[in-house]
Amino acid sequence: MNDYDKQEALVCPEFLAMEHTIIDDFVSCTRESCAETETCVKALDRGAGHDFIHRLFRALHSLKGNCQMVGLTPFTEP
Template identity: 45%
Template sequence: MVTTCPQFTELDNEITQDFAECLQENIEQIEACIALLDNSKDPELVHRLFRDIHSLKGNCRMVFLDPLRLR
């Protein structure tokens, strides 16, 4: 994995591995929710998608990777 965030590269390998696993899980949940939204307009699915994205953002911030911060 290549990153230009020095705080992230200084983290313990176990922490970055846990992050990578959580990231993969977040992505799978988001993709599954989007697939369900293709066939349904259920508002609960939209809420679920927002919760899943919020979790993804929170996990990124915990390891100094703020996906929406501009520099």
């Protein structure tokens, strides 16, 4: 698969057709989940405890749920 095909595979017309407020909320929640994920990974790299593992999984679960809510199923399938 070339780069163009990869980009085409990630285009989701249904997502792009959503109201801008929904997309803005999705982007905001995604940024929060990514920031929390980064915080947890860095903390775990420094030897942090199990609470950061739980926080990491919650952040990833939220990210997956948000993708499902807006129809971005390529990011939610195993």
